[in-house]
Amino acid sequence: MQRTPLESLNCSIARSLDIIGEWWTLLIIRDVFMGLHRFEQIREDLGISRKVLTDRLNTLVEHGVLKKVPIEKGFEEYRLTRKGVELHDVLVVVRQWGDKWESPQGPPIELVHDCGHVTTAFLACDCCGEEVSASNVTPQAGPGHSRVRKTSK
Amino acid sequence: MQRTPLESLNCSIARSLDIIGEWWTLLIIRDVFMGLHRFEQIREDLGISRKVLTDRLNTLVEHGVLKKVPIEKGFEEYRLTRKGVELHDVLVVVRQWGDKWESPQGPPIELVHDCGHVTTAFLACDCCGEEVSASNVTPQAGPGHSRVRKTSK
Numbered sequence: 001m002q003r004t005p006l007e008s009l010n011c012s013i014a015r016s017l018d019i020i021g022e023w024w025t026l027l028i029i030r031d032v033f034m035g036l037h038r039f040e041q042i043r044e045d046l047g048i049s050r051k052v053l054t055d056r057l058n059t060l061v062e063h064g065v066l067k068k069v070p071i072e073k074g075f076e077e078y079r080l081t082r083k084g085v086e087l088h089d090v091l092v093v094v095r096q097w098g099d100k101w102e103s104p105q106g107p108p109i110e111l112v113h114d115c116g117h118v119t120t121a122f123l124a125c126d127c128c129g130e131e132v133s134a135s136n137v138t139p140q141a142g143p144g145h146s147r148v149r150k151t152s153k
Numbered sequence: 154m155q156r157t158p159l160e161s162l163n164c165s166i167a168r169s170l171d172i173i174g175e176w177w178t179l180l181i182i183r184d185v186f187m188g189l190h191r192f193e194q195i196r197e198d199l200g201i202s203r204k205v206l207t208d209r210l211n212t213l214v215e216h217g218v219l220k221k222v223p224i225e226k227g228f229e230e231y232r233l234t235r236k237g238v239e240l241h242d243v244l245v246v247v248r249q250w251g252d253k254w255e256s257p258q259g260p261p262i263e264l265v266h267d268c269g270h271v272t273t274a275f276l277a278c279d280c281c282g283e284e285v286s287a288s289n290v291t292p293q294a295g296p297g298h299s300r301v302r303k304t305s306k
Contacts, residue, residue: 009199010261012251013183013244017176019255020247023167026174030166033287046162064254083254088287089246089276091166094173097243098165099295101217101236102172106296108163114289115281123242124277128268134186134241136267142252143259 010146019063020087024048024056026094029080029087032066037077060084092121163299172216173240177201177209179247182233182240185219190230213237245274 020026024046031042043053057078060066065084068076080087092111099107113119123132130136173179177199184195196206210231213219218237221229233240245264252260266272276285283289 009180011180011183012248012256012261014176014180014251015255016247016251017179020250021174021176021179023170023174026170027162027164027167030164034292085287086250086253090243090250092276092285093242093246094169095165097173097239098167098169100239102168103165103297108165108295108297108299109292110295111285111290112293113278113280113283113285115278115283117278117280118293119278119280119285119290121276121285122279123245123274124282125266125268125270125272126275127266127270127272129277129282130266130268132245132264132266132272132274134238137264137272139187139262140265140271142261142263144256144261146261 010144019059019065020090022056024052025060026087026091028053028056028060029065029084030091032078032080032084033088033091037079038075039078042078093123096120163297172212172218173243175209177205178213179240179244181206181209181213182218182237183244185231185233185237186241186244190232191228192231195231246276249273 020029027046028042031045036042036045039053039057042048042057043050046053057066061068061078063083064081065087066078067081069079071077095107095109110118111121124130125132173182180199181195184198189195189198192206192210195201195210196203199206210219214221214231216236217234218240219231220234222232224230248260248262263271264274277283278285
């Protein structure tokens with residue numbers, strides 16, 4: 001993994017990408033969400049080499065995104081931790097962007113919300129409930145900021 | 154870019170990651186959102202090699218995420234297309250996940266919503282307005298589906 005340069009950027013996006021910002025990693029997480037919990041199931045689904053899959057799974061376990069759970073006969077399964085489950089939002093928005101811009105045949109997978117309808121989720125503000133988009137938010141330095149940079153929209 | 158295996162997966166997440174699922178790519182898009190539009194500005198900000206930055210910018214232009222806009226004296230700037238602007242949701246949720254799980258000093262950047270408050274955005278259903286999360290959606294085959302796979306939550 002390509003750690004050093006990203007760690008040096010004081011940015012939560014960079015820190016997240018250091019863990020999940022690589023093709024196989026997010027697809028592995030998708031597979032676990034879809035119910036594939038065993039090494040061989042994931043390997044077969046993604047057509048990925050054992051070495052690459054072992055590396056990525058170890059990274060995800062080290063970072064607390066997945067945990068190994070012993071099952072019968074000495075086998076183990078991979079399960080999402082709370083930190084891993086909270087990547088669901090990332091999968092949803094990445095999927096929706098691909099559905100809209102890269103899926104001319106229509107979405108391969110749809111999500112049915114508990115309200116009973118196929119949903120296209122949007123980002124809403126936790127204060128007012130209105131949509132959050134590029135045109136209605138302004139970035140500002142937060143408590144963990146160490147570099148001041150002029151920003152524009 | 155590692156295209157073949159991802160293209161063969163009929164999955165919008167895989168297709169999106171083929172364009173944006175790599176460290177530098179999403180950070181370049183972040184930089185353009187933050188007002189850095191010129192090659193040298195982005196290169197300096199990320200500490201990235203000219204070759205890698207050129208490759209990534211060309212990929213983003215080819216896929217219609219960025220466009221080159223001529224400015225004075227033969228110089229060019231990179232601007233987000235509509236397709237690029239719609240990656241804002243991806244940046245927001247990736248940032249928020251990193252803020253929560255990988256930023257012990259607190260968020261480096263906060264987003265102030267037009268309602269006047271620092272926002273933590275959540276995914277809401279476009280039908281009912283309620284939260285969308287891993288525990289209240291069920292995936293089903295959509296119109297672009299070509300493989301049927303049993304899923305579980």
